[in-house]
Amino acid sequence: MELVIAKTAGFCMGVDMALHKLDNAVAAPPQDVTIYTLGPIIHNPQVLARYKEQGVLQTDGTKPLKTGDVVVIRAHGIPRRIQLELEAQNVTIVDATCPKVKKAQILIQRQAEQNKHLLLFGERDHPEVQGLVSYAPRHTVFETLEELCAHGIDSAETYFLAAQTTQDRESFNAVREYLIKHVDADMTILDTICMATKDRQEEVRELSHKVQAMVIVGGKNSGNTRRLAQIAQESGIFAVHVETAEELPLEELAAFERIGLTAGASTPSWIIEDVAQTLRMALPDKV
Incomplete structure (x- = not known):
């Protein structure tokens, strides 16, 4: 069997930019302050868990923060009211809203x-x-x-x-x-649909006609990842949406000769590679 990985799988520009801004804040934090993200910075539980280990907390913007605290606005953006309320506080705002x-x-x-x-x-x-x-x-x-x-x-x-x-x-x-x-x-x-979203969706449609099964990797709470899975499922082939390699239905996938792999725009490369490697190792005669 053959494993075909989509060229567009993984981080988009907006997600990459948001995490770069958060990484900069984590790398050089001011003394005695807390770094928050306004909601989850992106929709990927594994990425969020890594930032939590580095001391990054989440806030919903409803509770006052300490003077000097750093608040990174999520890639999805926030309501205008919350933006204005944050600006009225004496905190450092890092706007990581996707352009x-x-x-x-x-x-x-x-x-x-x-x-x-x-x-x-x-x-x-x-x-x-x-x-x-x-x-x-x-x-x-x-x-x-x-x-x-x-x-x-x-x-x-x-x-x-x-x-x-x-x-x-x-x-x-x-x-x-x-x-x-x-x-x-x-x-x-207003044509507000992101071109990166369009490209990912078109590639899934094309790839779904060339493979017998599709694996879509990304957060279950990620809207763009769910839509990739929906497009693959609507093509009529076997399609599964997983967050990590541990969720792969390997017995079912072993029945197919050609498997496609893609990932949502908030899925890091290390998770995509882990899923690919798991498929290759679990199905050595197949993939």
Whole structure:
């Protein structure tokens, strides 16, 4: 059997930048202060565990911090209200928001300031989404086209459309076409889906037609990783989403001659390599 590793597997630019900023803070911390991340810096439990071992704590921004404490804003960004509250405290803020998310926040704010209602395609409980909608006083979050249709559109409102940066582009295109056709042909459409997300999704679609099984590696709470797994599963082949090599269903995978391997944008290279090595060692005659 053959193991095919996706070229786009692993860290994206935004995650790499966020961890670089956190690493710099950890490497040279001011005396007698605590380093916090505003929520998990990225959605990967193994990475978070390593930072916890180095003394990095998490805060949700609701409790006052000590003067001089360092707060690193997560890659997903944070709600505008929490940002303002942090700025009012005498703490050191390190903004590690992904530039793509930051751009989406700015674009949404500009449209909202024109008295428009945001239609946001995304996971309503995801921290990035909670941050994005904080820039639009009037907003509706929907997770599927069917949910949007059931919600209904107010003819008195002027809407604009945006998406969580890690959403599935094909699904977003279907939403866009529906709104243009049935609501407003001139509606403002913000293309806020990250190109790195698009590239990963397209490669999974292509790879799924060339292999018999797919292994998707990354945090179970990672939205972009879950979507990669969903795309692979929808292709009709055997697909499994694991966080670590220990979760691999080796007996089931042994039945396949060609296995594809990819990983979410918040999955470090050492976990990807561990999964690949485990497959090679467990299936020496297969992989």
